[in-house]
Amino acid sequence: MSKNRRLPRGRHSTVRNVPLRTHWLLLTTLVLTLSAALLLQGYATHMFDTTADGAHRDPGPADTVPEQIRTGGPVIEGSVGRTATVKPRTIALTFDDGPDPRWTPQILDVLRRNGVRATFFTVGAQVAAHPELARRIVEEGHQIGVHTFTHTDLGAASPWRRSLELRESQLVIAGATGVTTPLLRPPYSSTGGALDDSAWDSVVQAGTEGYLTVLSTQDSQDWRRPGVDQIVAHSLPADNEGQILLLHDAGGDRSQTVAALERLVPRLKASGFELTTVTEATGLPAATHGAATVDVWQGTSLIYALRASDWVLSALSWLLWAAGAISVLRAVAVFTAARRHVRKRRVPWGAPVTEPVSIIVPAYNESAGIEAAVRSLLASDHPVEIIVVDDGSTDGTADIVESLRLPGVRVIRQRNAGKPAALNTGIAAASCNLLVMVDGDTVFEPDAVRMIVQPFAHRRVGAVSGNAKVVNRGGLLGRWQHIEYVVGFNLDRRLFDLAECMPTVPGAVGAFRREALLRVGGVSDTTLAEDTDLTMALCRDGWRVVYEERAKAWTEAPATLGALWKQRYRWCYGTLQAMWKHRGALTQRGQAGKLGRRGLLYLLMFQVLLPLLAPVVDVTAVFGLIFLDPLRILGLWSAFLLLQLLMGLYAFRLDKEHPGPLWSLPLQQFVYRQLMYLVVIQSVFTAIAGSRLRWQRMERYGSLQVPAGHQAPVGHQTPVAPPAPHSPGRQDADWSR
Incomplete structure (x- = not known):
């Protein structure tokens, strides 16, 4: 096992938490300013009574009107x-x-x-x-x-x-x-x-x-x-x-x-x-x-404010129409890609892949779910070896695995150095040429390993993304994340697969070719989204990254809004880091150019820019309900919701999921969506400010269980290939970057 060299001071892996208050103040100021501009515009324009002065109006009683007024000048x-x-x-x-x-x-x-x-x-x-x-x-x-x-x-x-x-x-x-x-x-x-x-x-x-x-x-x-x-x-x-x-x-x-x-x-x-x-x-x-001078100044300011609010409303109208058109085009593209992806997957990649697989499980304080995770991996219907890398856990994670005495399972202990270092340790210790990386809070289906390695029959495939599914679906938050995983993540992955620009192989379920990992230098720790960083590096090195939806794994999702915020904040910030790190792909050719001009631009458009516009959309929607035709606004919202529902039904059908949770989709627009765009805003401001985010570990809830019939029987020995001899660039390689 190679040693991880220390990074010099000043490297981005040395992270720090910097309290960010200015960006929330700025966001609040922008939203309030926008709201004030729309309120002013709405009052000046849409509270305007256009009824003619001479139009008939029924007079009321005139008991208090003095006679000298009625008969006077x-x-x-x-x-x-x-x-x-x-x-x-x-x-x-x-x-x-x-x-x-x-x-x-x-x-x-x-x-x-x-x-x-x-x-x-x-x-x-x-x-x-x-x-x-x-x-x-x-x-x-x-x-x-x-x-x-x-x-x-x-x-x-x-x-x-x-x-x-x-x-x-x-x-x-x-x-x-x-x-x-x-x-x-x-x-x-x-x-x-x-x-x-x-x-x-x-x-x-x-x-x-x-x-x-x-x-x-x-x-x-x-x-x-x-x-x-x-x-x-x-x-x-x-x-x-x-x-x-x-x-x-x-x-x-x-x-x-x-x-x-x-x-x-x-x-x-x-x-x-x-x-x-x-x-x-x-x-x-x-x-x-x-x-008076003060009245002139105030009046001039009011005139300019009204003109500015008129310009803002016009700009917002164009932006909203553009965003709506892009969203509809995206829905059409994703739907079309999903249908083509289904047809394409009916054709096998080549001869069945039967060679053994090394499964690497980086674990830090995973005592709540590590046993279920390891047992599910050992129950795979494909030959595997399992390497659990305990990254300095303090809750006895390694002790739990060792006490199970399961055949084909090894535990490697190391001082806490972070998930990338743990993965690199596991890679160096692995004996197989095909590697599966899985989080310690994930349970595999029995055929997941076999399914996820089949695309390696194609020589150009360097990595495969599996199908991560939410196991704790109880409550609204669980349902909303389940919908997001099935509709958002997996439909997008089908599109990325066809476009050959997959940006992320999720840490919960991903497979890699050892040769591909060697060529890019292993797992880097320069971003907080090591899975996205690694995937983009593989694409830039010329490897294809594909999606195998039949390789299903069950993972725990955050059970509270606070935990969800921490997880998505790290994901989003890490993705921004990876996008910036690999921005050179925009001008490259081949597989790297596909990532840059397709994948990165897609992420920029739909995961950064459109979420940044979300507060504007919400404020404008409220403006429309107050000052415009509320029925038209509700109609547009209903049409947008219907489009999402249709995509959801189709995605659930493709994943063979029961569509019942989709009833909560309308409620998702009022809480979950706002949380997600606030995460993006927080991440973008953090990146612009040059601050660095500390790793946010998600709390484990112990909801993972080995599916019925998935446990390996006592004395079961999963067949694996014998350890291969050292070869140049394998266990002697320096995996840390």
Whole structure:
């Protein structure tokens, strides 16, 4: 047995635990920022009430509305109950719902050609989307007013939302134009006589916050789009009384409004009416004032935040469509590959492989399951020798195996040096040319060894992955891992097999050609996923790695979320290490190039990038349920779940498993999936931070049992080949790297 040389200081095998707090803070910040951006976008866009201002609404009781308000002027100071009327033969042109990038510029052009100024009651969300139009309104001498932020009915809104609507609208106006305005027109308002109790309550609240409520006295009814002639007719005053005329520069097709304005303005001027702004028409002081610097900054920030949230939502939409399309293509590819793999496996690899096999069992504190594991291996229907390498156990693992006194089983004790060192020790002590490596928590089916070595009939095959199955399937967590093993791992392995880019032979059940191991220098300890590292090294050396689904072994899965986290964290981090270590395969040819351009890119796409997008998917799904059509979101989720269910049914059928556990698949989306993507996020941040992860050993539960009829009888001697003489590069080789 060769000695393991010590690695120099500074090598990556000297691992350390570095508390990582920054990455969780960063992730939390990113998720909260994304949530805030979507919330802002959802509020500004999808809480927008698009009902026309003049649409019929059933009025409520008006018991609290003062008589002087009902019969007074259209401009109301709600805090004190005063009104202002319009001067005779004066018309204040007012436009609601803008600014609109198409219609507002045309209306401004008409007013400029006729030398007329008007008042534009703008929607805050529209100002944020088109701040340049708000600036033009102010620069051309028109008045700007508030029409709430999302065109909501203030009378039906709660007091806090009323304040929010007014404040946000005022801020974006300040950010876009540098001015503030006290003028407010509540959406869906008309005359003072039409105010009900809830509307009056909102007018009073607006007055206490410094706003003058501007109602209308004449409705052009352009929102109905009745035709240019009708709009002009409805806009002409019946007498010489002053009017506040309601028109619209947004909220739909306003071509009739523009055409009507071209005829209406000259006609009114020719009739001797003065066309002006609200404050000039009522004799009130100038409405707009220079905004405070802090308001300008806050308003500008809000505008940029809304634009950023709009960009984020657009980017997310493209990403989600792309992710969905890729996921569907992956499902089709995996399904197609699985069908081809089934047909391909009907053709034998060649002449049956009957030569004996050395089974290496690295063991560290495996007392709970080591007896079951060894007895199942000894019960194999293929000639084997079993080498248990006790890696410095402190629970009597080696003593248990020795006390069994089983023929064909050897125990090698060594000081604790890690699983790779234990495997290398077993390889050096093995006498056979075909090696099976198995974890100490794994029980083999009687034909598993025979099945897993059959692909070695093909000379190019250097390693074979077996079919690891979960033995402790009780409870939701056990079922979810069982589903993952059957659907996720094994379907992917069939695809990798056909594409000749298998990235991992699992430590629980894998077979190797001795020659192949010698050529790559044995099992490396430079990553925490020694099985993935070794498999990739074999692929890069030109060997084929295949999947034999008939070689079944039963392994214990973590029974708690904490244990599962530790296991998957090590797996994921180790896989990232191996991918980085073997990144050179991307530019190589032959078998190495297949690993690089197929296997590594597949892992990068589906095991790194897509899980990193998972929090975004979840946040966006919540956004859709709140602000979009929840039935459509639920429909998409159901379609995705159906696709997973169909893949699950097919995978369970291929593995001859009962599909009963698939009932828990919907629940898996709410706990297990989140845990898995958080593991990926943790691993990626750990790798980026340059920290190193200590080996995370899984707790054993003693749930392994030798299947009925699998125990070797007393005195049974498994036939093995006699130890081979030393040959160059075998037991004298230095296996440590």
